[in-house]
Amino acid sequence: MGDHNNFEMQGKKHLKDMSETNNSVKQQQCPTRRILIVLVVVVVVVIAILAGVSVACILLLPSHPDDTPPEKCNQLPPRFGNECQHPCHCLNLTEFCNKETGHCTSGCLHGWIGDNCQTSIYISVTVEPKYQVTVPGSTKILCHANVSNYEWKEIHLDYTNDTATQRILSILPTASSPIFGNKANATIFSKNDMINISFGVRIPEDMAYCNTKIVLTCNIEFLDKTLGRKNDTGTVLVKGPPTNLSLDLEAQYITGVDATLNCTATMDPNNTMLFLVGKETTAREPTMAPTINVQTFVEQSNDCGPKVRVVYPADFTFLRSNSFLACIASDKYYGKNFTSEYKTPSITIIN
Incomplete structure (x- = not known):
């Protein structure tokens, strides 16, 4: 009888020990599952991020993956840039400049400077006043020339009325204040790339029996003939007397x-x-x-x-x-x- 009781007590103890062991195992398995779940979530997020980067990379790929400009870059007029958005400004008008940099082997077209010939040079001639009313005697006009450091050859004053055009004065860079007969005179004021000229023109007394319109043209000629001539005009209305x-x-x-x-x-x-x-x-x-x-x-x-x-x-x-x-x-x-x-x-x- 005593042995039976001992055996029963040992069985109960064994069952209790097994129960505690199972609970301990369950407690150890729970954190492991949580770690696995977290790892799965992290992997999914990483995959999503990598997928987004791949899409962005695809969208950002250049339209010409081989880095060659479009076909229109090989057509006249010559152009350069990834999308041929820039015109070439080469001295040789038929030269195709460097497709990437715009560099011209023939040099820059006149009026343009820079490594890629994209910076313009401003050359202008302005006459003031544009319109004036006067009477026979002397009248004045001002000629402002922006030559942008180009060397000029001559500056002319041309006179035009209803019947003819006549050159009444020519100025050389070495002449300070030339006077040609009694028709006109000029005074030159130079500063850097600006030239200011004051022209005095004599209008004969016998010229204006009637109202007469004349046009005075300031015409600048450069040593570099490819620049052409730059000019501007002013109109003078000479009033006739009663x-x-x-x-x-x-x-x-x-x-x-x-x-x-x-x-x-x-x-x-x-x-x-x-x-x-x-x-x-x-x-x-x-x-x-x-x-x-x-x-x-x-x-x-x-x-x-x-x-x-x-x-x-x-x-x-x-x-x-x-x-x-x-x-x-x-x-x-x-x-x-x-x-x-x-x-x-x-x-x-x-x-």
Whole structure:
């Protein structure tokens, strides 16, 4: 009986030990599974990242994997760059520059510099003023030339009117202030790559009977003929003076009878005023006639400008106190008065 009890107690102890062993094994297996799960997740993430990088690499591959430019780079006009986006600026216009760098074996086309001939050189000529109104005498224009360090050969001043073109002045780099006859003169002011020239042009007094338009051209010529010529122009309108200025009188002025006195001239009515004056003796200063009820008429003509007629009603008070009458045209551009011939009216006074 005692042996049976001992055997039963040993069996229970064995079962208890086995249970504890199983629990210990289970506790040891649980962390191992967790580690495996984590490793699986890490592997999946790494694979996803590598897959994304592969896609990005594919997208970023150049359109020409062999690094050769597109076919259009071999067509005229020559170009270079991965997409042929840059034009070649070679001295030899048919040269295909380096497809990658743009370098030209023949050198850069004039007006371009740099290893790849992509930096432009600015060459310009500017004349000021572009338009001016003047009268016979002397007028000035300024010529500004940006030569960008190129050597220039000559600078010319050309004169053009309605009928012909004439070269009136030429300047050499060694000439400081040349004067050619009495037509024009020039003063040169040079600084670095800028040349400033002041041209003085004499306009003859007998030139502008009518309004005359002339064009003055500043023309620069370079030693390097491939640069061509650069020029700019300025227009000068030379105003003609009032012409055909006269006083028209009636044969007889009788008190109590309506009559008129007429001043006429060929002129620009926008810039010239026409009025009647009188003086008691030739030694006296003239006085203006009253302008009450004065009328002005402008008629187009085939002459140099419109024909202007200013009609004065006869004012007998003015006529009796002024024995000598004339018409005066006051011109804004000339800054002076033009006077007609003085005349003496015939007056009959009836009481």
